[in-house]
Amino acid sequence: MSNKTAFVTGITGQDGSYLSELLLDKGYKVVGLKRYSAGEDKNRLKHVSHLMQNNNFVIESGDICDSASMINLLAEHRPDEVYNLAAQSHVGESFRTPINTTNINAVGPLNILEAIRINNLDNTRFYQASTSELFGDIEGPQSEETPFSPVSPYACAKLYAHNVTATYRKSYNMYACSGILFNHESPRRGEHFVTRKITKAAANIKLGNQEILELGNLKAKRDWGFAGDYVEAMWLMLNQEKAKDYIIATGETHEVGEFVEEVFSLAGLKVKDHVRINPKFYRPHDVPLLLGDSRKAERELGWKRKVDFKKLARMMYEADLEILENERNQNE
Numbered sequence: 001m002s003n004k005t006a007f008v009t010g011i012t013g014q015d016g017s018y019l020s021e022l023l024l025d026k027g028y029k030v031v032g033l034k035r036y037s038a039g040e041d042k043n044r045l046k047h048v049s050h051l052m053q054n055n056n057f058v059i060e061s062g063d064i065c066d067s068a069s070m071i072n073l074l075a076e077h078r079p080d081e082v083y084n085l086a087a088q089s090h091v092g093e094s095f096r097t098p099i100n101t102t103n104i105n106a107v108g109p110l111n112i113l114e115a116i117r118i119n120n121l122d123n124t125r126f127y128q129a130s131t132s133e134l135f136g137d138i139e140g141p142q143s144e145e146t147p148f149s150p151v152s153p154y155a156c157a158k159l160y161a162h163n164v165t166a167t168y169r170k171s172y173n174m175y176a177c178s179g180i181l182f183n184h185e186s187p188r189r190g191e192h193f194v195t196r197k198i199t200k201a202a203a204n205i206k207l208g209n210q211e212i213l214e215l216g217n218l219k220a221k222r223d224w225g226f227a228g229d230y231v232e233a234m235w236l237m238l239n240q241e242k243a244k245d246y247i248i249a250t251g252e253t254h255e256v257g258e259f260v261e262e263v264f265s266l267a268g269l270k271v272k273d274h275v276r277i278n279p280k281f282y283r284p285h286d287v288p289l290l291l292g293d294s295r296k297a298e299r300e301l302g303w304k305r306k307v308d309f310k311k312l313a314r315m316m317y318e319a320d321l322e323i324l325e326n327e328r329n330q331n332e
């Protein structure tokens, strides 16, 4: 068992919860960063609430955009590993709030790198959550050799973070790396992302709570994996001899429309009876095709995905159905 400390930003998000579970299982102390909100914390922390009784799990309040809070928290906890998962992670939203997105996704990671450097944390290792969105218009299969061509404010900001992470690695000899992760989903996925929007709507339609699901571009192709598999790759990347960037993907791509078909067939529903296109959900520019080549990670890290497309769709649909049925039973 490890006696290391990991500092994880984005603890209220999908990946923060799976990564915390993995690290606690390995014996780490996990310090999770949560930003202040005037609203209830209970709902935001629901994916990690089962970890709250664990003495090795600590929540700190702070914000990656506030360099003082990053400097102070890292000085206090002196973590062995820092995982920066915090982001404004919705690509469509980044067109509506480009400046906020850039502050969080570009300046935020720089604040953390500077906090590590200023505190002289020479042995602290840093993981940056990079993304397949960096490839933008360059069609797949995309590997570590594929050039970047971002097409959204989200991806532009993430490209800055990707480059500045490599810059700190080279300039200060830091163990700092980026995982270029393709889309990964789970029952804990935010409800505004397309997979979860679809599984939740199908479950609602099945139970008679909803009639119509409105979506945007059904032709976009994505390489969808399971978040639980992907957080293992994050840990592996920080536990090598040398810091390197890796692609993490399934090597399979599917249209959004195929995900709809798969889930609606699980629910015994006809897509044409319930799904409508609403241009509101189109983006000014959408990435057309993502298909990752993660052979380098398989070879060097020994990483391999376990959950495939059909299993993922079923896992998410069944989890949403169960949540909604439990809610209905509680209200009866």
Ligand code: NAP
Residues within 6 Å of the ligand: 009, 010, 011, 012, 013, 014, 015, 016, 033, 034, 035, 044, 062, 063, 064, 065, 084, 085, 086, 087, 088, 089, 090, 104, 108, 129, 130, 131, 132, 180, 181, 182, 183, 184, 185, 190
């Ligand atoms: P997520 O569910 O949207 O979680 C994002 C987290 O960041 C939330 O906990 C959010 O907190 C936090 N956050 C936002 N702004 C912050 C700030 N200024 N200071 C501190 N925390 C802040 O995202 P995810 O799916 O877990 O993804 C994790 C990371 O991987 C993100 O960086 C994302 O861009 C990247 N990524 C994700 C995917 C994917 O398919 N999931 C693929 C590639 C890369 P609140 O609860 O306060 O909003």
Ligand code: F7E
Residues within 6 Å of the ligand: 089, 090, 091, 092, 130, 131, 132, 133, 181, 182, 183, 184, 192, 193, 194, 195, 197, 214, 215, 216, 217, 218, 220, 221, 222, 256, 281, 282, 283, 286, 287
């Ligand atoms: O969209 C299309 C949409 O929002 C997937 C983030 O985790 O992965 C994620 O970004 C596709 C796009 O994810 C709706 O136009 C159609 O083509 O689920 P999404 P994303 O944009 O791929 C990457 C790797 C990240 O790094 C990001 O952080 O689905 N689509 N209709 C729709 N998308 C949404 N959200 N809602 C719709 O109604």
